[in-house]
Amino acid sequence: MEYQLENLVESIKSKVRKLKKSKKPYIKMKKSSSVKVEIRNKKAHKLVEKTLQTANHPGKHSL
DSSP: OHHHHHHHHHHHHHHHHHHHHOOOOOOOOOOOHHHHHHHHHHHHHHHHHHHHHHHHOTTOOOO
8 A cells, every 4th residue: 555655646746847847938929910900000099199289288399
């Protein structure tokens, strides 16, 4: 009985070691065209907002 328990503990330890060693590196995903369009639209909206704020405050000329 003791022998079986030792084998079980050793097998669990080895499996845990294997799991720790088998870390896969982070894979960067490519952006789809729809995500790229969405990012461009957000940037454009921010630029329009900034331009409108500048136009509403004529004393400040910097963008």
